[in-house]
Amino acid sequence: MKILILSSGGDAPGMNRFIWELYKKFPNQTYFAYAGFTGLVNGQIFPLKEVVRKELKDEAGTVIKSSRCPEFKEEEVFKLGLENAKNFDVVVILGGNGSEKGAKQLFENGVNTIFVPATIDNDVNDCSYSIGFSTAVKEAVYAVENSIKSIEAFNNSCLFEVMGRDDDSICKEVSKIVGADYAVINKKTLDFDELKNVVLKKFIKSQSACIIVRENIMNIEKIAKKLNDSLEMDIVKTHIVGRTQRGGKPTKEELLMATKFAKETALCIKTKVFGVRILADENKEIVVKEFA
Ligand code: F6P
Numbered sequence: 001m002k003i004l005i006l007s008s009g010g011d012a013p014g015m016n017r018f019i020w021e022l023y024k025k026f027p028n029q030t031y032f033a034y035a036g037f038t039g040l041v042n043g044q045i046f047p048l049k050e051v052v053r054k055e056l057k058d059e060a061g062t063v064i065k066s067s068r069c070p071e072f073k074e075e076e077v078f079k080l081g082l083e084n085a086k087n088f089d090v091v092v093i094l095g096g097n098g099s100e101k102g103a104k105q106l107f108e109n110g111v112n113t114i115f116v117p118a119t120i121d122n123d124v125n126d127c128s129y130s131i132g133f134s135t136a137v138k139e140a141v142y143a144v145e146n147s148i149k150s151i152e153a154f155n156n157s158c159l160f161e162v163m164g165r166d167d168d169s170i171c172k173e174v175s176k177i178v179g180a181d182y183a184v185i186n187k188k189t190l191d192f193d194e195l196k197n198v199v200l201k202k203f204i205k206s207q208s209a210c211i212i213v214r215e216n217i218m219n220i221e222k223i224a225k226k227l228n229d230s231l232e233m234d235i236v237k238t239h240i241v242g243r244t245q246r247g248g249k250p251t252k253e254e255l256l257m258a259t260k261f262a263k264e265t266a267l268c269i270k271t272k273v274f275g276v277r278i279l280a281d282e283n284k285e286i287v288v289k290e291f292a
Pocket of ligand 1: 009
């Protein structure tokens with residue numbers, strides 16, 4: 001059995017644990033495509049044992065590298081990837097929504113694929129948990145809790161931008177954990193006058209407003225300027241949490257979930273169950289579903 005693995009899209013903490021666990025089950029049969037679909041298309045395919053290292057199993061990032069490959073949607077590019085994928089008995093694809101589409105398309109063209117949700121955004125359909133989410137939330141909470149101490153020292157308020165692309169999962173979870181005074185999870189939840197009042201009330205009480213904003217909604221610098229101009233003070237600061245959410249040390253839950261996803265993937269490989277997505281149900285139990 002020849003197994004190919006690739007990680008695609010934004011890297012997610014926990015990918016390395018998944019890769020390690022799968023490698024342990026099939027040490028001499030597993031290959032990887034370098035940097036996701038890009039490597040698959042370019043034929044950059046190597047034995048996994050050349051790069052995998054036990055000491056990376058608890059680290060963020062992905063030892064087999066990742067990339068965004070929008071060109072994979074183009075017919076000619078897809079065909080190149082398809083040809084290389086056909087040299088394998090199964091192709092395991094780690095990533096988010098876009099990667100799932102690639103996995104499905106390869107399957108529909110005769111490749112035995114298995115898709116595994118790995119994205120901090122936690123936005124894979126029918127799936128309560130994707131590898132990376134817990135760590136991304138932990139890192140964002142850490143950034144907010146630490147910055148807010150300094151913000152409080154000046155009675156300032158702060159807009160914190162968290163990642164999540166077009167999904168509100170990280171924003172909601174972080175807001176809940178830090179007890180945010182205001183959360184902007186989508187455009188509709190941004191009421192400028194309401195936000196200004198929150199900031200003002202806190203300022204009057206010598207306190208600070210902690211405001212969590214999902215990325216891709218608005219430019220937080222502009223909103224802070226608008227608030228400061230309208231309050232005629234300079235009390236609203238900004239903090240973009242950014243990529244530390246992807247690079248943080250994986251949480252215990254992350255490592256556990258990545259291990260569970262890997263065990264189920266290995267079982268599917270052994271029992272020749274292909275054309276599937278390995279998902280987490282509402283209780284975070286692993287379930288296997290066919291491509292929709
Ligand atoms: O998909 C994961 C993610 O971290 C999103 O939350 C974010 O929108 C995007 O990737 C950022 O991508 P990059 O690091 O390539 O700018």
